[in-house]
Amino acid sequence: MQQIEFDTKWTMVVDIDKCSGCGSCMVSCQAENNIAPMEDGSNKLKTLTWMLVYELNNGKEFPERESAYLPRPCMQCGNPACVPVCPVVATTKDEEGGIVSQIYPRCIGCRYCMAACPYHARYFGWFDPIWPEGMEKALSPNTSTRPRGVVEKCNFCHSRLMDARARARAEGMDPNKLPDGWYKPACLEACPTGAISFGDSKNPEHKVHDLIKDKNAFRLLESIGMDPQVYYISRRDWVREQSDNHLPKDKH
Amino acid sequence: MDRNLFPEGVTRCGLPKFSLWMAFVAIFFLWGAYAAVVIFANGIGVTGLDNYFGFGLWITFDLAVIALGAGAFFTGFLKYILKIDQLKNIVNLAVIIGFLCYSGAMLILTMDIGQPIRAWFGYWHPNVHSMLTEVIFCITCYCVVLLIEFIPLILEQKQLNKIPFVHHFAHHLHVNMALFAGIGTFLSTFHQGSLGGMYGVMFGRPYAFRDGFFIWPWTFFLFVLSAVGTGPIFTVLVCTLIEKMTGKKLVEYKVKALMGKIAGSMLCLYMFLKIIDTWAWATGYLPSVGLTFDEMFYGNIYGKWLMWVELGLCGLVPAIMMITPSIRKNPALLYTAGILACVGVSINRYVFTVQTIAIPVMPFDTWEFYAPNWAEWTTCGMIVAYGVLVLSLCYRYLPVFPSEIKLNSKQS
Numbered sequence: 001m002q003q004i005e006f007d008t009k010w011t012m013v014v015d016i017d018k019c020s021g022c023g024s025c026m027v028s029c030q031a032e033n034n035i036a037p038m039e040d041g042s043n044k045l046k047t048l049t050w051m052l053v054y055e056l057n058n059g060k061e062f063p064e065r066e067s068a069y070l071p072r073p074c075m076q077c078g079n080p081a082c083v084p085v086c087p088v089v090a091t092t093k094d095e096e097g098g099i100v101s102q103i104y105p106r107c108i109g110c111r112y113c114m115a116a117c118p119y120h121a122r123y124f125g126w127f128d129p130i131w132p133e134g135m136e137k138a139l140s141p142n143t144s145t146r147p148r149g150v151v152e153k154c155n156f157c158h159s160r161l162m163d164a165r166a167r168a169r170a171e172g173m174d175p176n177k178l179p180d181g182w183y184k185p186a187c188l189e190a191c192p193t194g195a196i197s198f199g200d201s202k203n204p205e206h207k208v209h210d211l212i213k214d215k216n217a218f219r220l221l222e223s224i225g226m227d228p229q230v231y232y233i234s235r236r237d238w239v240r241e242q243s244d245n246h247l248p249k250d251k252h
Numbered sequence: 253m254d255r256n257l258f259p260e261g262v263t264r265c266g267l268p269k270f271s272l273w274m275a276f277v278a279i280f281f282l283w284g285a286y287a288a289v290v291i292f293a294n295g296i297g298v299t300g301l302d303n304y305f306g307f308g309l310w311i312t313f314d315l316a317v318i319a320l321g322a323g324a325f326f327t328g329f330l331k332y333i334l335k336i337d338q339l340k341n342i343v344n345l346a347v348i349i350g351f352l353c354y355s356g357a358m359l360i361l362t363m364d365i366g367q368p369i370r371a372w373f374g375y376w377h378p379n380v381h382s383m384l385t386e387v388i389f390c391i392t393c394y395c396v397v398l399l400i401e402f403i404p405l406i407l408e409q410k411q412l413n414k415i416p417f418v419h420h421f422a423h424h425l426h427v428n429m430a431l432f433a434g435i436g437t438f439l440s441t442f443h444q445g446s447l448g449g450m451y452g453v454m455f456g457r458p459y460a461f462r463d464g465f466f467i468w469p470w471t472f473f474l475f476v477l478s479a480v481g482t483g484p485i486f487t488v489l490v491c492t493l494i495e496k497m498t499g500k501k502l503v504e505y506k507v508k509a510l511m512g513k514i515a516g517s518m519l520c521l522y523m524f525l526k527i528i529d530t531w532a533w534a535t536g537y538l539p540s541v542g543l544t545f546d547e548m549f550y551g552n553i554y555g556k557w558l559m560w561v562e563l564g565l566c567g568l569v570p571a572i573m574m575i576t577p578s579i580r581k582n583p584a585l586l587y588t589a590g591i592l593a594c595v596g597v598s599i600n601r602y603v604f605t606v607q608t609i610a611i612p613v614m615p616f617d618t619w620e621f622y623a624p625n626w627a628e629w630t631t632c633g634m635i636v637a638y639g640v641l642v643l644s645l646c647y648r649y650l651p652v653f654p655s656e657i658k659l660n661s662k663q664s
Contacts, residue, residue, distance in 0.1 A: 043302065045302035045303050045304050045305075046297065046302045046303065047303075054614075054616055056616045070616070081454060081455055081456035081457075084379070084381045084382060084453070085382050085383070085384065085450075085453065085454070086379055086382060086384075087374050087378065087379055087382045087384035087385040087388055088370075088373040088374060088376075088377045088378070088379060088385075089377050089378075089379045090377075106370075106373065106377060107366075107367065107370075108365050108366070108367050108370045108371060108373050108374070109365045109367045109370075110364075110365050110366075110384065111306030111307065111366070112306075112382075112384050114303065114306040115306050115307050115454065115457070115608070115609050116454045116456055116457065117456055118456035118457060118613035118614065119456075119614065120303065120304065120614075120617070122303075123303050124303060124366065125295075125366065126295060126296065126297030126301075126302070127294075127295055127297040128295065147367075148295045148297070148366065149295055149296070149365075149366025149367045150366055150367060151366075220614060221456075221613060221614060223540075223541045223542055224455060224456060224458070224541050224613075225455065226455075226456060241615075242615045242616045243615075244542060244615070245541060245542035245543045245547075245613075245615055246542045247539055247542055247543075247544065248544070250542070
């Protein structure tokens with residue numbers, strides 16, 4: 001499929017060295033996106049964690065051991081593996097900004113997109129979403145809930161993009177040229193250490209425009225050519241090394 | 253009691269014995285049907301599938317039975333298009349097995365997709381870039397073609413065939429069978445290929461991804477060849493099993509040996525290309541994305557032994573056995589080769605389905621394990637039971653084997 005180049009590129013940059021692994025981003029994501037609590041969430045391979053924090057380590061024993069935490073939203077790939085495989089066009093990358101959509105009422109739940117995504121960014125609704133009594137009053141009004149049996153994933157809190165565009169229109173501005181900071185995903189707002197930055201990487205007025213050019217910036221699995229819109233920054237060599245696969249002779 | 257329904261000139265066991273057999277198989281069918289009700293009521297969260305293993309036993313089972321059901325299209329192609337007349341004695345069985353495999357696979361898919369009532373979206377909102385779209389179109393169309401090929405056999409049932417309209421209708425369907433065989437060959441070749449293509453296009457999954465020709469990755473062609481290399485011999489194995497169970501000779505051994513020769517030839521071609529493909533993948537593609545051959549395997553469950561068994565014991569060995577005339581002429585050795593080949597193609601479908609998604613692509617990710625649970629096993633059992641039930645009914649009441657009377661009168 002032809003890769004579409006957009007004028008706006010919503011980009012997330014995560015400074016891994018600032019991430020404490022607290023999981024606030026995961027919790028705020030679940031609240032913002034109306035993810036129902038599971039009765040038995042002990043099997044972590046069946047829970048819905050659109051934003052998931054991975055723990056990395058340098059493979060050494062104490063006292064040389066170091067850890068790092070890597071929050072993983074959907075990478076909103078420029079060349080997504082999931083989009084061309086969907087048999088029913090339930091996931092697309094065709095909107096200005098480059099967010100990979102997931103159309104819940106269209107999805108048949110075949111899970112081919114999940115098999116195709118090496119980041120494990122896609123999740124399946126294995127069970128009916130049930131909110132304990134009273135909790136349904138706290139649902140986000142702007143985020144649609146999903147039935148069981150469809151695939152769901154991070155969409156950079158797309159409803160917040162809609163809100164920001166509406167605000168721009170109301171103030172007589174171009175909704176496709178949002179000022180920096182007008183559109184912020186929930187994970188960014190909840191992060192206590194400011195590890196997450198977000199904006200349009202094609203707009204020089206946005207902070208992420210420069211952040212992605214940082215010498216320590218990298219993306220996950222660049223070698224397989226999926227062109228993610230999520231960048232990471234770490235000043236530690238061993239962390240950057242784990243961003244992709246390397247042959248033994250190429251390792252430091 | 254039901255003797256008047258038997259095909260002309262054959263003998264069958266008594267109705268009580270047959271009923272007992274059917275009741276025994278029905279237990280497995282009903283057990284799976286219970287699991288299906290639980291799955292439809294509570295969703296597929298009740299299975300052993302999870303977010304790492306969105307594909308599991310069901311998809312493996314589907315791909316394996318579709319490959320093994322390839323005997324229908326390939327035998328039909330050889331019989332009706334290439335006019336290899338000897339195959340007329342086994343083509344009916346091949347068609348029935350094909351129909352059972354495809355309809356069974358579709359029944360499994362209705363459970364496997366999360367939203368079964370949206371299954372028709374595959375037609376209504378097709379994504380022309382998706383290999384799965386092609387699979388959806390071809391499998392459903394081909395299942396209809398198989399039904400059309402199966403119907404004349406049902407209409408040839410002794411009592412039904414006495415109705416003049418039914419008799420003529422069946423005759424005309426027979427006359428035009430070459431047309432349906434041709435359509436079936438076209439449809440089946442494409443979706444066998446697209447099932448392989450489904451994996452080959454997943455460029456985020458280094459175990460499965462392959463380059464290819466135009467829009468088709470090499471797995472497209474390999475899946476077609478592995479299916480035609482095992483489908484015909486699977487038909488022979490089923491035929492032999494029916495013979496052993498009924499104590500009758502149903503198909504001449506030389507027809508079975510011919511099917512073995514056909515399967516063996518295709519399997520040899522497949523193995524030649526598969527070994528080249530595996531070599532190119534291991535030494536060319538994997539290093540290009542920073543991975544090694546060793547990193548594709550882990551522990552016992554995902555060990556290299558699976559690959560050696562698939563390519564060696566269940567690939568090269570049966571291929572050579574089936575093309576060697578002296579081995580092929582020995583029934584026990586031909587059947588052994590057939591079983592090995594069928595196991596080999598099933599392992600191939602398993603590793604492409606499960607190992608592909610088990611391998612951690614992100615370096616900090618971990619290998620995860622998948623074990624199908626009772627809901628998946630029993631529903632697969634239900635499909636096998638469905639096949640056994642229909643096949644039992646066909647054997648008892650339909651003229652499936654044209655040479656049965658001749659072969660058994662000779663014996664007596």
